[in-house]
Amino acid sequence: NAGVTQTPKFRILKIGQSMTLQCTQDMNHNYMYWYRQDPGMGLKLIYYSVGAGITDKGEVPNGYNVSRSTTEDFPLRLELAAPSQTSVYFCASRPDSWGSPLHFGNGTRLTVT
Amino acid sequence: DAKTTQPNSMESNEEEPVHLPCNHSTISGTDYIHWYRQLPSQGPEYVIHGLTSNVNNRMASLAIAEDRKSSTLIPHRATLRDAAVYYCILRGGSNDYKLSFGAGTTVTVRA
Numbered sequence: 115n116a117g118v119t120q121t122p123k124f125r126i127l128k129i130g131q132s133m134t135l136q137c138t139q140d141m142n143h144n145y146m147y148w149y150r151q152d153p154g155m156g157l158k159l160i161y162y163s164v165g166a167g168i169t170d171k172g173e174v175p176n177g178y179n180v181s182r183s184t185t186e187d188f189p190l191r192l193e194l195a196a197p198s199q200t201s202v203y204f205c206a207s208r209p210d211s212w213g214s215p216l217h218f219g220n221g222t223r224l225t226v227t
Numbered sequence: 228d229a230k231t232t233q234p235n236s237m238e239s240n241e242e243e244p245v246h247l248p249c250n251h252s253t254i255s256g257t258d259y260i261h262w263y264r265q266l267p268s269q270g271p272e273y274v275i276h277g278l279t280s281n282v283n284n285r286m287a288s289l290a291i292a293e294d295r296k297s298s299t300l301i302p303h304r305a306t307l308r309d310a311a312v313y314y315c316i317l318r319g320g321s322n323d324y325k326l327s328f329g330a331g332t333t334v335t336v337r338a
Contacts, residue, residue: 118270145324156314157271157328164324172325204270213259213278213318216326218270 116140120205120219127195127226135190135222137205145208146188147216148172148180150201157204163188195226231315233332239307240337247300247332249315254295258317262289262300265312265331274300276318302334310335 121136139146144165149157149172159172163182177199179191188207192199205219232250239245251260259278263271275282275289277298282289288301300313314331 147326149328156330159325159327162324162326170324173327206270212257212323213261213276215261215273215276216263216271218272220270221268 118205118207118217118219120203120222122222123220124223125225127192127224129195129197129226131195132191132193133195133224135192135203135205135224137188137190137219138186139188139205139207139217140186141207141209141217142185143207143209143217144185145210146182147206148178148188148190149204149206150174150199151204151221152201160190160203192224197226200224200226231317231329233313233315233329235330236333236335238335238337241304244301244304245307245334247302247313247315247334248297249300250297251315251317252296254317255319258319260289260291260295260298261316261318262287263314263316263328264302265314266309267311271314271328274302274313307334307336 118139147162148160151157158174161180163169166185169180203222206216208214208216259276261276262274265271274286277289290299312331312333314328
């Protein structure tokens with residue numbers, strides 16, 4: 115059971131480039147989340163999804179897009195990378211049950227220069 | 228939205244357990260109290276959660292105040308071996324899909 119898998123682990127982008135951060139989970143969870151974590155700070159919610167085909171914005175969605183075509187995958191797209199998007203990105207998932215724990219991936223460290 | 232307040236940092240040593248407080252004075256009746264910890268360069272991991280009664284598992288004990296407006300996490304010695312950030316969040320209610328984390332409490336371990 116792999117849990118939540120994020121790829122790549124590290125990436126360096128030039129300003130204006132685009133990329134997709136991949137997140138997949140094998141636990142059949144409907145709820146999935148994308149967070150970013152800046153150095154020394156807590157986690158900020160970018161986007162979340164409550165099931166395939168349903169996504170919604172979190173606290174800091176600007177500059178990002180998501181899609182959820184399957185239960186397993188929840189990719190995060192950066193269209194025009196900016197230095198302000200340098201951060202560590204975490205994907206998480208959880209089952210439907212009330213108050214159930216979140217399962218996190220190990221993160222993608224992104225640097226935009 | 229129900230929010231939580233935690234101290235920015237606390238120190239621990241190998242002799243005494245550390246008690247990590249969390250204030251959640253606006254908690255609603257259906258909110259669960261969840262705790263997560265984040266080791267350096269890793270994603271957060273679930274530690275424990277509770278609703279009304281004190282809870283104990285292999286990682287920690289969770290003490291919940293009778294009025295539920297505060298809680299205290301007491302990580303077990305094995306859990307405390309490494310420095311980590313501990314997050315307290317509320318789960319449940321009408322906002323259970325939009326889960327926000329604060330800055331948490333950074334615990335440093337004195338040798």
